[in-house]
Amino acid sequence: MVSTTLISNPSASEATITSATPNGEINGAADHSNGVHVSKGPGRHQTVGHKSLLKSDDLYQYILETSVYPRENKALKGLREMTSKHPWNLMTTSxxxxxxxxxxxxxxxxxxxxxxxxxxxxxxxxxxxxxxxxxxxxxxxxxxxxxxxxxxxxxxxxxxxxxxxxxxxxxxxxxxxxxxxxxxxxxxxxxxxxxxxxxxxxxxxxxxxxxxxxxxxxxxxxxxxxxxxxxxxxxxxxxxxxxxxxxxxxxxxxxxxxxxxxxxxxxxxxxxxxxxx
Ligand code: SAM
Ligand code: CA
Missing domain, CATH: 3.40.50.150 (Vaccinia Virus protein VP39)
Structure with a gap:
């Protein structure tokens, strides 16, 4: 079994990560929720739940703003924005x-x-x-x-x-x-x-x-x-x-x-x- 200091939720996945991760690491999850570039310093896209292994945040932001957000289905956008306010938001698919x-x-x-x-x-x-x-x-x-x-x-x-x-x-x-x-x-x-x-x-x-x-x-x-x-x-x-x-x-x-x-x-x-x- 997994140690309880690590897991405060039975879902042994990114759910665990969220509950165990200091807020500072997951705040960035809302940064791109409305498709507007909001600079919060380096690394905001690069934590586990935060979806980018690219060499810079700016490059990832570029992909989102150029190719993803403009074509995102309206209901998907609504779901993404709602999820960005949820405490376990780093679990979401990018x-x-x-x-x-x-x-x-x-x-x-x-x-x-x-x-x-x-x-x-x-x-x-x-x-x-x-x-x-x-x-x-x-x-x-x-x-x-x-x-x-x-x-x-x-x-x-x-x-x-x-x-x-x-x-x-x-x-x-x-x-x-x-x-x-x-x-x-x-x-x-x-x-x-x-x-x-x-x-x-x-x-x-x-x-x-x-x-x-x-x-x-x-x-x-x-x-x-x-x-x-x-x-x-x-x-x-x-x-x-x-x-x-x-x-x-x-x-x-x-x-x-x-x-x-x-x-x-x-x-x-x-x-x-x-x-x-
Ligand atoms: N695909 C989701 C999305 O797009 O938002 C993210 C899924 S999240 C990373 C992982 C999910 O796995 C959590 O909702 C958690 O409750 C669920 N989970 C954890 N352990 C599970 C298990 N043993 N069986 C089924 N679901 C489980
Ligand atoms: Ca995932």
Whole structure:
């Protein structure tokens, strides 16, 4: 089990980070909520939850202002602004990653998807917007309250009918899905953004649920760059704790012959895995 000084929330992921991180580190989460450049000094985009491994904040801000905010769906913008005021806001998917997911889903013609780790739903709403009218997302999270906060924006966008939210631990919900044969090899896309210490446990289950040719995306696989930190490097406690789990899933994915992979360094890193066997 994880130490309680590290985890004040059972969601062992970025949720943990938020509750364990001094406010100073997460204040920046609201900096780009309205698309206006607000300079708050260096590093505001570069904490784990804050979505940029790029060489400068200004470069990231440039991407947001030039390519992302001007095209962001109105309901997504509303959800982002609401989420920026939530105390755990550093967990949210960044808008540039949301835009990337939408592009990917459309290119794949994805229709049936799973999301593990919803929070207030930025990646979920992005997915729902990218799916066709009869598309479906089974969305899993142990915390329904945060999903409920985001739900009105999904209704506003006219995509709530695509979302099937299931409250509870991801492993249990996946095991329930696996009991039905029809779910095996059924899903086009699965986005994994829940408890990082369970990623390798999720992987074996998800390999049964994803179709051959389908894609699983594991999020935060660069873990704020900490995957290459030396053993004696000083890291925030939460970064240090999850580093080994993230490094482990990276090894597991790199050596799995059933998939082709691409490590995409957007946001905090997403590893795309296409099932081939
Ligand atoms: N994708 C979300 C977004 O776009 O805002 C962010 C997800 S957040 C990083 C991680 C989520 O995983 C939290 O909402 C947390 O409650 C959930 N979580 C943590 N442990 C979980 C578990 N064992 N099963 C399901 N969800 C879990
Ligand atoms: Ca994430």
């Amino acid at each position: 808008p540039d990653e949301g835009q990337f997911l939408m592009m990917l889903l459309k290119l794949m013609n994805a229709k049936n998807t799973i999301e593990l780790g919803v929070y207030t739903g930025y990646s979920l709403l992005s997915t729902a917007l990218a799916l066709p009218e009869d598309g479906k997302i089974i969305a899993m999270d142990i915390n329904r309250k945060n999903f409920d906060l985001g739900y009105p924006f999904m209704e506003q966008a006219g995509v709530a009918h695509k979302i099937d939210f299931r409250e509870g631990p991801g492993l249990d919900t996946l095991d329930a899905l696996l009991l039905e044969k029809k779910n095996h090899g059924f899903f086009d896309f699965i986005f994994v953004d829940a408890d990082k210490d369970n990623y390798s446990n999720y992987h074996e289950r998800l390999m049964k649920l994803i179709k051959i040719g389908g894609m699983i995306g594991y999020d935060n696989t660069l873990w704020n760059g900490a995957v290459v930190a030396a053993d004696d490097e000083v890291l925030p406690k939460y970064v240090r704790y999850y580093k080994d789990y993230v490094c482990n899933i990276n090894r597991v994915l790199a050596s799995d012959p059933r998939i082709e992979i691409s490590q995409v360094p957007i946001s905090d890193g997403i590893t795309l895995c296409r099932r081939i066997l």
